[in-house]
Amino acid sequence: MRRSPRGPAIVNAVDLSPVRCNCFCPGVIDTPLARGHFAAGEDRGARERELTAPQLVDRLGCPEEVARPACFLASDSAAFITGAAYVIDGGALAWRGVKG
Template sequence: MVGRLQGKKVVITGAGAGIGRASALLFAKEGALVYPTDRDLDLVTQLVGTPGIVKAIRLDILKKEDVDAVAKEIGRVDVLFNCAGWVPGGSILETSDATWDQAMNLNVKGAFWMSQAFIPLSLAEKKGLSIVNMSSAASSIKGVPNRCAYSVSKGALIALTKSIAADFVGQAIRANNICPGTVDTPSFRGRVNDSADPDQAMKDFIARQKMGRLGTAEEIAALALYLACDESVYVTGQEFIIDGGWCL
């Protein structure tokens, strides 16, 4: 099938690399008008020139004034993909207040502010909106060692998504979560390379995946496409686990 997002207006946070970038390219290929955003403007600028990529936008989701300005510039969208996030490590005893706050801000408050900015635009025009939030299997779904602040923040994002879905279910506004396992992205590679023994860290990550491999950004983007397009119009408030069997 082609053109699954034909003519639909999409904004994606964290579109400079990994899942966000793969989703921007796939959505554009499927006919969407995509506004990729990222704190690093250079990364999203690289997407410009691809058919369907309208404009690269620098956006720091930790600054509410930036979020509001972007919503004002872009206007109503059909799809909001809150993909930006951060993966801190550590147990509860190793988690500082600063790490906790940063995880909550990047992984929850950013999506909160983006949704708060774009939902009223859809309500005003009485048009539908699909919100796709990037949560994780490491959340309220599955306890994972050394992921305290990260898992709590991603569990909170699931709760936020359900709240939005419940509040606007009768107004054509949907909200769903993607909950991946371990995905091979530049961010993941960076965490592995920063470990004491990168080779062993990579082996350990692969070993915990029951399929014996990591997921790819393109595989997660394919699920995001389904949740973004009208094929999933009867779906809201759900968590979609895509983890290679990690939760089994």
């Protein structure tokens, strides 16, 4: 990758230097940051339910559930995958609703 005076950027210029560029888009994941957010409210359970309600999978995601796809995308097994976005959000984007 080449340095740019304009700041960080990824450009896929196959004829100059081939770079695979994929991304992962995590949803609500059980991390210290998320736990701090839940604990900052009056009702920790209510805050967690509010954020997980739009998901089809009725729980917080685990860090490993994001790490595995990220490691796969960085591996030789994904050598022909580029320009893709992998949504790891328990089905929130697919569902776009709220369970009753």
